[in-house]
Amino acid sequence: ILNVEQSPQSLHVQEGDSTNFTCSFPSSNFYALHWYRWETAKSPEALFVMTLNGDEKKKGRISATLNTKEGYSYLYIKGSQPEDSATYLCAFPWDTDKLIFGTGTRLQVFP
Amino acid sequence: EPEVTQTPSHQVTQMGQEVILRCVPISNHLYFYWYRQILGQKVEFLVSFYNNEISEKSEIFDDQFSVERPDGSNFTLKIRSTKLEDSAMYFCASSVTRGDTEAFFGQGTRLTVV
Numbered sequence: 001i002l003n004v005e006q007s008p009q010s011l012h013v014q015e016g017d018s019t020n021f022t023c024s025f026p027s028s029n030f031y032a033l034h035w036y037r038w039e040t041a042k043s044p045e046a047l048f049v050m051t052l053n054g055d056e057k058k059k060g061r062i063s064a065t066l067n068t069k070e071g072y073s074y075l076y077i078k079g080s081q082p083e084d085s086a087t088y089l090c091a092f093p094w095d096t097d098k099l100i101f102g103t104g105t106r107l108q109v110f111p
Numbered sequence: 112e113p114e115v116t117q118t119p120s121h122q123v124t125q126m127g128q129e130v131i132l133r134c135v136p137i138s139n140h141l142y143f144y145w146y147r148q149i150l151g152q153k154v155e156f157l158v159s160f161y162n163n164e165i166s167e168k169s170e171i172f173d174d175q176f177s178v179e180r181p182d183g184s185n186f187t188l189k190i191r192s193t194k195l196e197d198s199a200m201y202f203c204a205s206s207v208t209r210g211d212t213e214a215f216f217g218q219g220t221r222l223t224v225v
Contacts, residue, residue: 032211046213089154093210097167098156
């Protein structure tokens with residue numbers, strides 16, 4: 001059974017704290033790994049699509065790393081702000097077409 | 112900025128009724144998808160559509176479900192006879208290519224079957 005796992009399920013941090021979450025996925029037949037940010041009442045928005053082992057991508061204070069051999073990716077947020085509060089989803093394309101999603105990590109940043 | 116739009120945002124329907132959820136994908140995208148999330152569960156794949164036909168469907172996507180792209184812009188999901196367990200948030204998505212580029216999602220239609 002294809003499974004994509006994320007941890008932790010939820011996280012509460014203070015403004016200014018740095019934080020990170022994990023996504024684990026099957027290491028065989030790797031094609032790509034997606035990260036999405038999903039704010040309440042909005043559409044999920046892509047942060048990164050990662051395809052190469054050892055890849056590191058950055059967008060502002062958010063960055064992600066990828067290890068395809070061991071099947072995990074980390075998402076880091078440096079200096080969390082209240083506007084970073086959202087659910088962060090990772091997704092693994094299976095058969096190169098459909099996305100298999102993890103359960104998500106719900107981040108809440110308190111001022 | 113181009114976006115995927117979905118209508119309606121909320122739909123309440125009686126069990127056994129037909130519903131049609133509508134989506135307008137981004138115009139130059141070639142791959143179209145429907146996903147859903149039942150409250151408290153993972154986002155799950157329903158169906159993908161390319162070149163005017165279904166390219167893949169999940170076990171959930173049984174004979175009660177169908178998709179259409181009737182006019183080259185709209186992309187619809189029809190549920191013929193809704194069940195209580197069809198209550199979920201339904202998301203439409205589109206992408207330029209398969210899997211190795213980001214999918215753009217609509218804001219979702221919350222379907223409640225009573």
